[in-house]
Amino acid sequence: MTLQLNTDEIRQIEAEAAPTRFARGWHCLGLTREFGDGKPHTVNAFGERLVIFRGADGKLNVLDSYCRHMGGDLSQGEVKGNEIACPFHDWRWGGDGRCKQVPYSRRVPKLARTATWATLEQDGMLFVWNDPERKPPPPEVTIPRIEGAGSDEWTDWHWYTTLVNTNCREIIDNVVDMAHFFYVHGSMPTHFKNIFEGHVATQYMNSGGRADIPNPEGQPPMLGTTSIASYFGPSFMIDDLTYHFEYEDQKTVLLNCHYPIDANSFVLQYGIIVKKSEHLPEEAAMQTAIALGDWVKVGFEQDVAIWKTKARIDNPLLCEEDGPVYQLRRWYEQFYVDVADVTPDMVDRFEYEIDVTRPREAWQKVVEANIAARAAQS
């Protein structure tokens, strides 16, 4: 018997190495309350090491952490006035990146200037502007204000941070990946639409409850969710997420954001605030934020479990019920090229609505089978 292998008939997975360039855009590094204690903080991001400190003037500064003098790590130093002092020889660096003082020297040498990142403090968060071309952030791509953040009618941020060892494109793909919400996260999508335009990529998703999955501890039966989630730039997603319960709707805002450490790892963060209501006063609302947050955390862990062993794939083989993966990546590409090289197809409006009829039929069968299996066990 001869076995003929025609390689033309095998679908090959293609994948270039993850880019070593980092996306242009605003990146949330975390809550300002974490950074604002007057001590220097280390953040590894964009393939570099950053120092973050709040000076005596109250401003948060982000600088390259390696002292231009002899390479000392400024994030191990000390804040002195408005400057960060290197632990190695006490060279003092200002928020503008300039060396302000070398206490043991008559003069500061020429070119004593280091890299800085433009910052934005907003709604309790610290953002930095990353741009390989080192241009200032244009106002039209600024992060929108979050209604509810800092308001008495909403809870404070419930925040979570974790390290993920893969390239950050994986989490971007989730914007369009309807089916994984059923298989990985135990959701039941009932409506799914994507819109990309300019620097914003949106996922509009409604989902129903899963009768085969028990409710989270202490939560009443959830009827479904309505979610409008948009990435504003390459890394910061705001999700207006409403949970529908029999007695009322629960309004939440879920942030999903990340910043790259290097080509093959990133820091993933989420933040959640919950609107208080008659049924949900102060304490209960915060408890809900924590409970929902724990639920989201489980969701992240489910994604991470897949990412840990999956292959990077540039040529996914898609069926009609899949979302617009290629078009999303075309949108995402705008952040990895110079501004002058952004092409119209990366930013032109694109809409994609999935017909969920067939997926729902198939998934309903799975749900019924799971319920039957559980009943047979008990």
Add this chain to the structure above:
Amino acid sequence: MSVRTDNRLLDSPLIPVSCRRCGAEVLARKSTWQQTSVQWDAEATATCAQLREAEALKQHGRGLFLVCSELRDSIEDAARRGRLPILDEVDDEMPSNPIVE
């Protein structure tokens, strides 16, 4: 990073459809009666009256324009007239999946 071509578009690309209201021309593709993709260009977005109106209304860039109802109707109309194929109804070569439990 170069972005490759969507395998689904190789045999059935998006095709031009004009809005009967404002004449904006977009590229459209329909997998089923309920599933549509629409590719706009700068000229179309500048022409669409509903989009312009929504732009004027939204604040802080967080308003979301979901769909132009005139354009949606125009695309459906093109499908009804057979100008825009419903791929689910024409594509008989693909094997169909039984629903498995």
